[in-house]
Amino acid sequence: MKITETTAMALATRLLIQRNALAENAKCQAGVLVEAELKGHPSHGLQRLPRILARIERGLIDPATKGEGRWRSEAVLEIDGQKGLGPVVAMAALDRLRERVSVSGIAMAAIRNNNHLGMLAHYVEHVAKDGRIGLAMSSSEALVHPFGGTRAMLGTNPIAIAVPTAGRPLVLDLATSIVSMGKIHHHAATGRPIPESWARDAEGGPTTDAASAKLGSIAPFGEAKGYGLGIAIELLVAALAGSALAPDIRGTLDAEAVCNKGDLLIVIDAMAAPTIAGRLSDYLDRVRASPPAEVDQPVGVPGDGATRRREVSLREGFDIDPALWAELNGLSLSPSPVLEGQSS
């Protein structure tokens, strides 16, 4: 079935407000999930909402806080997320960086004790709207084995980078795993095999069986290089945020544990010259116009696909699994304990 952005936002926001989220915080969290749906990334969309609601009900998420910050040095902001909603704490951190970075040129927020941010693209795009460069990294539970290894020792450790241009910003958002665990679950659910390069089973052996891979570990993307990037992000986040390392991380995929991963947000306001933005978009257009390997598949630039899918979704709505939509509707509390002017 298809639903519109407005309908999705209304339900997601209401479910959060019913569980004592401030209206503003509910809208921020719902916005990140719905944005992922619009861009065609349902793995980071509304399917995450039931777990978020359960975590609020169990006191693992405090939907009222924006986290507490302190400047560790002139351009580094240390944030205790106080178990807040991931996007709420992260957006508040970006707000705090905004003024400082106009003086320092580069500034960073290092966040611990915060919940899952969802798609990192969201945050760096927000920064790029100000004409600034944004970088974001997160750590996560151990799901990825080292290159040449067989046991999950690293998180999927995503990184996102947005660079503003005279046109649309370049927006990169990648997990350092070869594939998401969500995709492996999807293969398992539909009984399809997976390529042998994707994963290992619980004993560390190679497997093409998605159900076995679910219990095992995912390969890093790009062999030794992708593994290298993933482990560097693992250390950067832990060193700067003071958060746990992957084998000890909990609370990003369950509704039982306080979330102890970390996030880094870096904002750079230091373009070499005002004319650069135009040169960057001209270059990206040259890349897009360069000859493709397959005649009917033009060369893309990171963010192009998401932008296209978002435009279609805003016009026509986006697909959602009817079972998920029914589940979400069933999570509505009635009578709603906290309405705050919203209709339940």
Add this chain to the structure above:
Amino acid sequence: MKITETTAMALATRLLIQRNALAENAKCQAGVLVEAELKGHPSHGLQRLPRILARIERGLIDPATKGEGRWRSEAVLEIDGQKGLGPVVAMAALDRLRERVSVSGIAMAAIRNNNHLGMLAHYVEHVAKDGRIGLAMSSSEALVHPFGGTRAMLGTNPIAIAVPTAGRPLVLDLATSIVSMGKIHHHAATGRPIPESWARDAEGGPTTDAASAKLGSIAPFGEAKGYGLGIAIELLVAALAGSALAPDIRGTLDAEAVCNKGDLLIVIDAMAAPTIAGRLSDYLDRVRASPPAEVDQPVGVPGDGATRRREVSLREGFDIDPALWAELNGLSLSPSPVLEGQSS
């Protein structure tokens, strides 16, 4: 043949001094090249020296300058490299960041008009020796095609990251191409085919012929993700350093053009707590001890191989192509115009 670090340093330094490099600058440039040899990366070693010497002789490198800096904002240093020796300008930039970063927590140098840095690992390792995190990125001439593309539009755009721990730092240094052009040249020279995933020929077609690949373009590493990282680095460097974009970059592989690529150096002095370093090295040890895919190939951590090779090279010397060693000796100018106390 094998030569020792001392012998290699003496010759490389002498050749540079003979071409009017200050002794200190000659040692810095020679050190970066010899360090690459010690670590088993001859593609970034002494084979680059003849071109550097030719560039000095043609006025494309000024071996006397350290570049000129100006603080674009409180924590962003803008460097005009004044056509200096790449490592000399970069190390001077790191020196200038040192004091500022102890106050700002994070600081960046954006460098244009500078020559090739050589292995980026060198710079971030230098930063890690101070107990700080280092990141380095460079742009370079167009050698890499986009994922799904067929024409060289991106540089090999390397990134290096060092994170200090209680033991050795983690040191990542990777080009965003699937393989170096040096390796393709080596296959061509020895008449060996290359895997089809490595490169395309000058017409953009797939090829396993190394000689054809030399005239064509290299694939990005890690398919769409590695391409995404490469193009993000392309834009970050150009936006912040004010340098050219890959299709317009010259002077990293020739002895004819002024070098117009850019470099970024980021230093972070903001560990969450003094105890972090020990937790990081414990984690890396757990990764190293995790079960490998091949029993005789233990899991590695970025930088482990280079460290091992360096130890062996310091003890036993390193292999060098006798023809290259003879070529280098033949480049000695006699009588030496500037001796500065060195014997020619």
